[in-house]
Amino acid sequence: MSLKDLFISKELSIRDALEKLDKTAKKILLVMKDEKLQGIITDGDIRRWILDNGDLNENVELAMNKSPIFIFEKDVIRAKEILNEKMIEAIPVLNKNHNVVDIIYWNEKFNRKLNYYKKLNNPVVIMAGGKGTRLAPYTKILPKPLIPIGDIPIVERIINRFYEYGCSNYYMTVNYKKNMIKAYFDEKEKPYQINYVEEEKPLGTAGSLHLLKGIIxxxxxxxxxxxLIEGNYSGMLKYHxxxxNKITLISSLKHYTIPYGVIEIDKNSVVKGMMEKPEYDYLVNTGMYILEPDCLNDIPDNTFYHITELISHYIDKGEKVGVYPIQENSWLDMGQFKEMEIMIEKLGIRNE
Incomplete structure (x- = not known):
């Protein structure tokens, strides 16, 4: 990929910029005019636009950073210092004519994740007690957390991503085929601690969290x-x-096109109008959350209880429930065979 693949015009739609960010996977696009830098747009800029209920059909100019941080070629030796001081993923390099000649990325200079804290010491709870019926017959033999993506079980991939940011204390809720899960991790040499929360009966996506009251x-x-969520976990915590927020939902932007003409009628069944293949954007729940520890006090004891019920409870009480949007391609769901194949393909691990 060449540098010019990251160049866009300010007239490009925000939706198209989002797709280009997904395609390039560089987290930054350069808004150019007459070979001069006009601004930059990142996934963070688009996240703020979405949270302000901005229209994705609007031009990039409305969401871009018009005063981006950059560095001149003669000062490139200071790039690492500036990246660290400003805590940014990338910095454009300009020549004396203000033409963009390069981009220097955080991971090239530091070879680690951009962490807004020295490291994340926060606990991670992984809900691993379900039967995974959508993945039968595989889950008749293996528990869903041990289904391999490449040659690494999905739950171990989840742990590894958190560990990259410093998380080393994990709680895994287990029920179905729990001994297989425990045996797998007990035999591994690992630089982190896994604590098992054993459900005597299925308790839903939040019921077992009550067992952690007073522990977390x-x-x-x-x-x-x-x-699997591709994103800056440290940035998510910082936002939370x-x-x-009492709870922050990690959400994914989903774009849907209805492949038909949609008819609008009035109360007398008279056609008022038609929309040809309308398009809609939604923020959908990925299944990853950030919670405050006092949330554990509001989960009923020994009761089947979903985390969506807890969220609704806080909304009704007027407690602050936030959302952190990520790009559509940053959320991989293994829940069904088709999605599992997509996950394997996107991770590029067929020959791992």
Whole structure:
């Protein structure tokens, strides 16, 4: 991929810019005019636009950063210092004529994830007690958390992603075929600690969290065991803290096109109009959350209880429930065979 693949015009739609960010996987696009830098747009800029209920059909110019941080070629030796000081993923390099000649990325200079904290010490709860019926007959033999993606079980991939940011304390809720899960991890040499939360009966996506009351005392992550989220986990926690949320839902932007003409009628069944193949954008729940520890007090004891019920409870009480959007391609769901194949393909691990 060449540098010019990251160049866009300010007239490009925000939706098209989002697709280009997904395709390039560089987290930054350069808005150019007459070979001069006009601004940049990142996934963070688009996230803020979405949270402000901005229309994705609008031009990039409305969402871009018009005063981006950049560095001149003669000062490129300071790139690492500036990236670290400003805590940014990438910095454009300009020549004396203000033409963009390069981009320097955080991971090229530091060879690690951009972490807004020294490291994340926050606990991670992985909900791994379900039967995974959508993946039968595989799950008749293996518990869903141990279904391999490449040659690594899905739950281990989830743990590895959190570990990249420093998380080393994991709680895994288990029920179905729990001994197989425990045996797998007990035999592994690992630089992190797994604590098992054993359900005597299925308790839903939140019921087993009550068993952690008094144990988890810090802000914590919760993840389903069949998803992979590509994103800055440290940035998610930072957003959660800065907004004083009780719960933050990690959501994915989903774009849908109805492949038909949609008819609108009035109360007398008279056609008022038609829309040809209308398009819609939604924020959907990925199955990953950030919670405050006092949430554990509001989960009923020994009761089948979904996390969506807890969220509705807080919404009704007027508690602050936030959302952190990620790009559509940053959420991989293994829940069905088709999605599992897509996950394997996107991760590029067929020959791993």
């Amino acid at each position: 005392k810090d802000t914590f992550f919760v993840s389903n065991c069949d998803i 803290k800065e907004n004083n």
